[in-house]
Amino acid sequence: MFYSSGKQNFVVKKKDNLKKDIIETLMKMLNEVNPYVKKFRSARDRFNTDPDNSFHMRIVSERSKDGRTYNTPTASEVAALIPGDFSLDMDKRDIVLQQKSGKLPRINEIHASYLALQYPLLFTYGEDGFRLGIKKGATEKTKKHKKPNISMRQFFAFRLHERKNESHALLHSRRLFQQFVVDAFTTIESNRLRYLKLNQPSLRSDSYDSIKESENAGKVDMNEQGTEFTLPASFVGSPRYMKNNYLDAMTICKHFGFPDLFITFTCNPKWPEITRYVKARKLKAEDRSDIICRIFKIKLDSLMDSLTKKN
Template sequence: MDMLNEHNSVAKAFRMARDWCSANENHPCELRLLAQRANLRQYSNPNVSEIAALVSNDFGVSSEPRDIVVSTTNGFLQRISELHPLYMVLQYPLLFPYGESGYHEGIPYFSNIGRRKTKRNCLTMREFYCYRIHYRPNEGTTLLRGGRLYQQYLVDSYTAVEEQRLRYVRTHQPELRVELYDNVCDAVTRGDTNAKALGQRIVLPATFTGSPRYMVQNFQDSMALCRKFGNPDLFITFKANPKWSEVGHMLSFIPGQKSHDRAEYVARVFKLKLNDMMHEIMKNDIFGKALAGFYTIEFQKRGLPHAHILIWLDEMARCKTPADIDDIISAEIPLEANDPKGYKAVTDYMIHRPCGPDAREASCMNMGKCMKHFPKPFYQETTIDEDGYAVYQRRNTKNTVVKFKIPLDNRFVVPYNRKVDEVKNYLDCRYLSPCEAVWRLFALDIHYCKPSVVKLTFHLPEQHTITLRDSEDLPALLHRPRIKDTMFTQWFELNKREKEARAFKYSEIPAEYVWVNKDKYWKKRRRRKNTVGRIVYCHPAAGPRYYLRMFLNVVKGPRSYKELKTVKGRVCESFKEACYAYGLLNDDREWSEAIAEAKSWATGPQLR
């Protein structure tokens, strides 16, 4: 406390405010810290002991939303904005004993010229916090030695970054609307010129990492891979292990620290090893030639960050027999004499903890049964059940390991593979809340998809969506260059321009051509790429749009909407009629195809 009183100007200011309020109980007062920083020297350490009192009814709706107000009238302390330079200093005085200023929106880059030149001249909040949590041998380590308080700091930093991003979306929301092109044309015909009367507000976009639309887009991308390559061949779970030697080496920089004290070390090493493993699978073909791969990162209460990985293999590399499965997956304890490293890895990390009648209080137990279905039955050999799932070989070899004074045999082994960075990569470990925070602060991907999936939009004639601002003049908007050009209409133009393009369906175009969004046209790829096209989903209740999408799955090379509806030389009145003429709706095929498509991504209640 003496150190804070001597060196921390913020702590002294609040102590002075407390003393003044105690001495003047009959005078309601509020201490206000202004968030604006027009002149940095204006906010340097005060030279005199001074308190400014403001009348309480001066605060209202018109007040700056980023101010902090310390009130004695209601007994509560209002929280300071995360954009205030003193936010973290006030929240964590023990981590910043000298009252060092934190993030504000005017911190310039040290060098922003040449190859390092960016469109921005100042740091973002995420970049600032990433800088603060890195160890540097020539800097103090008070923050990094904070233990549990440092973990809270990491989580608070991430929430501050997320709140700033959400605030940006929220504050810019009134400026943006989305509407159909023909509706804008109708409005201009009626004489409307104000964009405020049209369209609907844009909500949290799919580009916002972690948003519902973001997750759905990635989910639909993975389903596009399933439609292209069939069901995945391998499902791999890759977990972080805080006992990795690389983590221990980084922890040695500050003696006495444990892995849970430095969540950023675990996250960074995990990401490096995950990248290395995906390189081994996708490039070095350790399981055979890989056609596609997809993973998502999860953070659960009872585990470190882990990746769920789907791998699609070439026909020649697929596991077609039980012997093929045994070559890559094992569910037995190795013999210590034959494989001492494998024995140690499996017994340390790949044994399910005791449960069932021997440990009814285990965390995996629910209503007297293990939620993971351990212990598994013994099986003399690997088989494939009627649903196509592998039942792994678990022989009664009498080979056991003792955990919590209970002998465990092959029935408790979690299936593993010895090729993937050794089995030590897997560890059932306790929950570390800051891991997701640092993962997101480092802007590490939470999804991986290879080959890439291109989202292909489509629309009825003059029914494409356009983005407009409240302040835009509608007649001028309709004269905007390329306002009518879309990915879909330019597909027609591509078919007019290049004869070879007419040999492909719409979903096959991304493999041969790349969409140049800036200039709104399809450009021939220099070399063919294994890119997957995904036509955006459309509900059957959408009517004409649904039938248009159905028709796009079979038709090749149309050069106009009229030609798209032409079947056997006859121009159909609607896309539904075109589907009938093509034989897509002569029976229950329409609904069978809809259910067949939905079964690859929809849940049971959604299908019902």
């Protein structure tokens, strides 16, 4: 870990094997091209020269540019220094940083600056990440879609694919890429759960049987039961999803009889398709978990096709 005192003085903690010249090069690069670094340094200088006045730094969530293009934002677009107290007209997703507040502000996952602040080395120029309202490209297929905007899952799926004439820094970042994929998954899951929680009345969900049973049983303190919301049966991994699949399996067994084969299909990172791919890019199999999953799914579909259609 390291930090700068403003005069290119570096303090390395716990990690004595960090190379100072690489750190200096990275910081010089970020100082030159990253709009967030420029704005944070401007805020630091402002706080140092006028420490008595109260200032807030607002990182704006709304963007005027088209989210379908890789627009590089400027320092004036992503943040603003605001004297005095908070303004009521701020977007609730805006990030507001206070001087010496003693608290860690939580960044909303659908904030356009979320990825740039979380991964400054991957998004060196402060490129915008996912945000609400990114329109789909105008094609014959998208014209038939009911939803005009792309989802968060579609956004991350787009970023995880290689394309010609594009930078592959994200896909070649090894452990950082693994962390990025995990963050993407948890972000998508948390937003799906948040949507289900906020839209319970509009979902075709069962009643809260456990809470009602506890209440009818005479348990006065309902806080012990917690706050529950029902997940639909289509939510993979939910109790209703597993129960429905179990009942479907039992119904099939009742109609056709017990299965004759119990087949487990596992992935082997030494498969020639995987080793050939990662070797050409000087990576390891674990560095491209997305490719492993795709090859596994292709082979699984091929096996199922052989069993069900080709006998």
